[in-house]
Amino acid sequence: MITPLAKLTRLRSLITFEAAARHCNFTHAAAELGVTQAAVSKQIRLLEDMVGTQLFVRQNRGMYLTEPAKKLVTAVADGLSQIDAAIKEIQNSFLRSDVTITTTIATATLWLMPHLADFRSAHPDIDIKLVVSDALTNLVAEQVDLGIRYGSGDWPDVDATFLFDVTFFPACSPGYLRGKEIRTAGDLLDAKLLNLEGHVARDADWRWWLEANGVAGVSPKADLSFNNYPLLVQAAVAGQGVILAWGGITDPLLESGALVRILKEETRSNHGYYLVTPKLHELRKEPQIFCQWLLNETHAMGRWKSAPGD
Template sequence: MTRTAPLQLPLNALACFEAAGRHANFTRAAKELRVTQAAVSKQIKALEVQLNTQLFLRGNRAVALTESGKRLFEGVSAGMKTIGDAVEDISRANQPTELVITTTVAMASLWLMPHIASFRAEHPEISIKLIATDALLDFNQDRVDVAIRYGHGDWPHLDCAFLFGVHFLPVCSPSYLAAFPMHSVEDIRNSRLLYLEGPAARYQEWEWWFACNGVEVEKLDAELSFNNYPLLVQAALAGQGVLLAWGNVIDQYIEGGALVPIIDAQTPSNYSYYLVTNRRRTVRPEARIFKNWVMQRTRDMR
């Protein structure tokens, strides 16, 4: 009996197909692969001809996998994950064990760093590389193992575990409150407000907080602003103005009395902190250890 030779599919076409299926968009797939949209379309068309079946339903602005496309996508994604894991294992085989963690500047400075000594004491065999940035890093390009992100927990192709929520409350130093007594939202409105600028500014807006507490204001002029949140905290500690504090992140300053709540007006954030790993790669043992440690550390905050 003659044995049929297995069908040989070009790797470039499969890579284009997988990226297009993941993004549901040829243009975004082309951007990721650093080729033209026409090249992606051509590769996928050739793949459809070779398989004698349609893989995508093509729309004006998006594409969708057909049933055949879904079956192929599952197989190709699993294969690429296996290849990625093998490449990662080989590349790290002769290197010291290093855990790459990324999170926001605020989370790194104000929560993670005060706790990380405990993790190092428990697991001295694990080297840590911490990348503090308010930009979202690409897990593959930046070789990130685990991230702590602030948002809705709906990042595509990532597994997200809820850590804790955040609430906002206005605080200042005892010396500032003594010099400028405040008893209401209107009093806070007329005080010196500390502002956040840069990528993290989308996480905090005084106008939003005032609206949530019954005071509609136009765009406020920033008298004193900074490009990262830890600098705002330092300014508040130095008596420079009123900080919109992130409860659960800077509680140590409030509990210690270095910063004091001005009024009882805790406003829940629309976002939360999540522990994030790459769904398309097997989570390394070091990352699993760190994940379990963080989940344990934040248990009472949930």
Template sequence: MKLPPLNSLRAFEAAARHLSFSKAAEELYVTPAAVSHQIKGLEEWLGIQLFRRLNRSVILTDVGQTYLKSVRDGLETLSDGTERILNREAGGALTVSTLPSFAARWLLPRLSRFREKYPDMDVRLSASDHLTDFAREDVDLVIRYGHGNYPDLHSELLLNEDSLFPVCSPALLKGARPLEKPEDLVHHTLLHDDMRVDWEMWLAAANVSGVDSKKGLTFNDSSMLLMAAMEGQGVALGRSTLAEQDLAAGRLVKLFDMELKGHHAYYIIFPPERINDPNIQVFREWLFEEAQINPGRFMSTPD
């Protein structure tokens, strides 16, 4: 990379922020002459005038104003990265980002076992569904739901594609409109997440007609969707990974035999240069172990 000296960039940023060589010098604990010398050297290195020197002040040229944003962004990125590295070395904590629904329904119920096995290792869990910028965010490892194609990142399959199937509260099986066959869904509220197409696809695969796949309650989080189903507010399409604990505990029951194969899976993702990081190695190996534990695999269709 073709870069000017870091000290000259720091001097330029400070002088541009204050529009004063003297104030920049106070901030950097050097003399005004040293700041002037650093900026002159930077201008010569670039072959571009960055400041206009007036009698008692300085102002940025148009090019200097444009260059200031790039320099400021670069210094902030360098500062943030340095702080993250120092904090990581000092605290030893691992920051994990994952989807809110996966955190609540799969990861959180298992973290107590991690604490028992690794009591000296701290984990910070961040529930988020936005794309992680490892260069700017204090995140070590993410778990995401997708196709596994994450350019320039190390990606490993954690859990295979979900199956989708109707689930509801056991209380709904005892009501005036028992759910004995898929056609009985016409008498019940359908619960949706943001992917409303899922119910349409499931009904088509089950060859069910007369049920409006677009009506019902919609939630923007799969965890809330399953909570509503447990409370008897309707019938949801449960994802196998997220619903398995509640099925095994009897809080939900699986309806019918028809399952719809999902097209996404859960992946562990982190920067490739971190593959030998001890904390990441420990946590990813534990995740793989937990992925093999079956809490009861899906409860059978109720009689």
């Protein structure tokens, strides 16, 4: 059995050998390593005794590698490079001052970006990297620190912390509403309805919303349909019709007056928004700072009291 001390001795000899082989000069290797030429010679002799063959030959005032030495130096150089790369990777993981976040296009566009300026102002030394995708991102495989996800909160690969719930209610631009009387859910049947299609629309369908608010047995006609929620919202802001606003996500537009809420009636989603982090993974300081900021921001919205289904 090789003892830890013996392994250390071998490593010292191999490091010395790599420097000597690279310079083909013991004096230059000693200068690089900060030792004497005699110390280099000693380590080379130890290594030659270990491998059982000569590694250097002197010829015509020069020093050359033997064939076994050429084979060995390639392996040693590769091994030391791997060790150096691993050390740098570990160092960088703790020295990094950035946070990588993933979320959907809608969440990034409509909610995160309007709020992010406050975080950047409070923490100008922390760089933000945003990975936007409507598909679920594998946080570990993609080297992402955290995510903001919409769903049930029971994803097996992450730890999920509830951020806020989502309600749906009709909204439009002030210009579109001007001169119109929309006082009940039934009045919406005469409005230009903008519809969201695709899997993201399962909680925000006009027919489902109208039935939940007393208008049953109708199939409302959508004047425009989109499979992208930010585009749907932009159409509403431009005065092209009425959307089902996602309370929480569209709050910045409602607060700015770009959109106005038409009715007090609303339905609540059976899903919510969650902060997700890699399961059983200790976050660096910067992601921890962002997580705390995110919790504070979403708690201030007043939508955090309970997760859907609680």
